Amino acid sequence: MTQLAAARNGTVTEAMARVAEREGVEPEFVRQQVADGQAVIPANVGHDSLDPMIIGREFATKVNANIGNSEETSDIEGELEKLHTAVHYGADTVMDLSTGSNLDAIRSANVEHSPVPIGTVPIYEAVKRASDPSEITHELLLDVIEKQAKQGVDYMTIHAGVRMEHLPLTDGRKTGIVSRGGSILAQWIEENGMENPLYTKFEAICEIFREYDVTFSLGDGLRPGCLADAGDDAQFAELDTLGELTRTAWEHDVQVMVEGPGHVPMDQVAGQVERQQEVCDGAPFYVLGPLVTDVAPGYDHITSAIGATEAGRAGAAMLCYVTPKEHLGLPEKSDVRDGLAAYRIAAHAADVANGREGARDWDDALSEARYAFDWREQFDLALDPDRAREYHDQTLPGDNYKEARFCSMCGVEFCSMRIDQDAREDGEMETIEADVDDRTALEESSAAEVNQPPVGTHDEADIPGPDADMPADTEGRADD
């Protein structure tokens, strides 16, 4: 039985109870949100190592990280290291977007070790298995989807909204179709003169998803690839189809979230979120960025985190990270770290701005430690403690500076917080208590786990790190 079916039957599952604990809410609230399709718990029945989490606008904003190999790079060890890095730096879900070799073994290893939901895009494997993308058959697609479901994949991007009738609407665009899945399916439709097989076989896919409780992530294959294409007829025609497919999946007791753009000017972001929520009856919105300007390759974790914050404020439930390598190359470990930091900031900022219960406690605790010149505590509470410590110690490395009432930014003479404290002690202004006992107690905070330090929100201990030996059962598997 899927989480959705159980919720509709009035059952609070173990996963719902765990999610309630992590979010600081009542289990019944979780059940109701899932039953109404307003939230999803991506939890394949075969994913044993999963620590369940929830995606929905009434819960803490989540962050996804993409990993995966390409023909040029990476192996199982490298992919597990990427998974480890993503979970360590706070990814709430991870998508395996591998398009190189060894796909089955990499996917199995990721599912086996991951405490977070694993997502995939099955059309990629279908392309690898067909001699040519236009040779992909309906049977092959369903075969790939069923195999991945059996392997324990928790959610899959299905680009079923790319309809034959939508393709001419992309003709006047500046950057055409930029989604990998979208472009592959458009090519298939053009060359075969037939409707998108993911659309025509959608109910068969629902049946597979119901058996394994795989969650749909309805792909936005026609998302805009630049500001000029944002909000055009092609994008919104596809969105209307995604609304129709959302309701079809719900009829099959299958959970659904809906993917969104892409590249959108800042002033249009909130409107796009509101439109998706209306068209898709409140199904969780999972957005890629969006990038709010096209001019900064090399810094697109920043251009997109700005749009992601705005999307989170408007009700987007999960933010798919973008790394500094976007548009330029396959991300490396440092890019994953920078991308996740940017997106955890975006998600947290949105949660604070939306008044999410307890979300600001973390900010308060860090600010109190900062004002007290409690450097060690400030580092420990930082979103990325190692980065905070490293930057501080670049100029003031000695242990004695961990007690100092200044840092190298303003220097001892101009440290405003030191001056403020001295003025309060000597004059009329009230003294601000900065003792440990007066600070915000995070252990008592009602905030969701994702709104609490340390860096990651899941335990990455069981995922092999950089120097680990490979587990025997993931070695030597055959290529796809």
Ligand code: SF4
């Ligand atoms: S020196 Fe400036 S930046 Fe550093 S602690 Fe003091 S006020 Fe803050």
